[in-house]
Amino acid sequence: MILLIVLLIVVAGCAKEDEAKKQESKFHQVKTPKLEPFYSFNVTKLNNQSYISLEELSEKGNIKYQFDEINRVLTLIESQMHYRLVYGVPVYEKNLEYVPTQRNHLSIIENKPYISIAFLDKEIEWVVKPEGKSTVKISMGGKKDEIPVSASPTRPTSVEEIISQLSVLENPISGAKVSTIRSHLPGAPRNYRNGTHEGLDFYQYGTNVAINPNTPVYGMGEGKIIRIDHDYRGYSSIEERNKDLSIASNTEVTPEFILDKLRGKQVWVYYPNGILARFAHLDRVAEDLSVGDNVTNETVIGYVGNSGTSGEVLKNSTEYHLHLDLLIYNELFWEGLGNEEVITILTTVFE
Known part of the structure; x- marks a missing residue:
């Protein structure tokens, strides 16, 4: 009888241990962020700043862009975030927020738009790693949490x-x-x-x-x-x-x-x-x-x-x-x- 009781206690303990491991595994699955792949990009140097072609960025990454050649305005759409940069202006728009920045994040090279690596790293918060003399590796999604976009307030009209x-x-x-x-x-x-x-x-x-x-x-x-x-x-x-x-x-x-x-x-x-x-x-x-x-x-x-x-x-x-x-x-x-x-x-x- 005593042996039977001991056996039941051992079985119950093992079951609890298995359940605890399942819960721990489940917990870690929830907390572990999804690892985004790294892509390799060509780097263009100009005035001590490093740039990436928007065409290449759009082809390899999950990012959309529009470039208005006449106004020299770049609009980037990354997930739920919208970024708007004007050539030479040290302020950009992030959704409806104005954000101070440097003047040279947007460059025009051979009539095509290029974005600085510093902007992708510091402002959009992607993970950027050096790869070679003229290439970098970038993981899109990287360092920031997803920010839900709320309804945009509208300008009063009366x-x-x-x-x-x-x-x-x-x-x-x-x-x-x-x-x-x-x-x-x-x-x-x-x-x-x-x-x-x-x-x-x-x-x-x-x-x-x-x-x-x-x-x-x-x-x-x-x-x-x-x-x-x-x-x-x-x-x-x-x-x-x-x-x-x-x-x-x-x-x-x-x-x-x-x-x-x-x-x-x-x-x-x-x-x-x-x-x-x-x-x-x-x-x-x-x-x-x-x-x-x-x-x-x-x-x-x-x-x-x-x-x-x-x-x-x-x-x-x-x-x-x-x-x-x-x-x-x-x-x-x-x-x-x-x-x-x-x-x-x-x-x-x-x-």
Whole structure:
């Protein structure tokens, strides 16, 4: 009898041990991440940066891309993440988020788009390993967890909703009136570059305050700097600028990469409610501010200038003004509105 009891205890113990091993195995199966294969890619070196062809990346990897040759805009789609880069712009879009970065992640080599290995490694977070002098191995999926994409917020469309959204902002120039001169307002035609004026201009003859290189530009509200052009390099000559304008005049709209250069020295600030402000044509930016710094309506982010304009390349005192773009959830706030509605919004918010 005693022997039978001992035998039953041993059998029960073995069964529990087997069940524990099954549970442990099951646990490890759940926790072990799927190993993504490594692919080998050719590397092209340019200005101390390493690049990979988007064509090769698309052929070998689970990634889709679109490249707009006219605007020099690259859109990458990797799993549920959408990345949008503009040539020469030190900010990219990640779904609806603006992310500060380097200017040279996107390169155009023999009229084809190339992406830097640094962007794939640091921004998309793929696993990158050196392989040879002119090749690398990349595992797509790599270091990050899958991030589900939530429903995208939409830009308000009514005057009242837009005013409410922008109410967190104050006037960027102390005491300035909103100019109602048509050419100073968003949506005004810019025939010389085959485009449209995207923001509000603060010139002296429309704002009733002094506008010159000593006029401070304020941060408008509580936000975070995502771009500040300490490394600004403008047009070297009127001929170089005119060449870009000539390209623009032969396209349906001003190419996005050219428009960014025409804005001159800039500061971009991101606010709550999906608001982005682009302060353009600055003479100089605040030396003590950097990307990632927080600002308020009392923070001087820079000073009015004429960078990016003909006045800058001709080295004269013309064209001094602040240009201010306002976007809500990646769209210009005024799109789809009439001129009087735009004036109502701007005067209500800033005056």
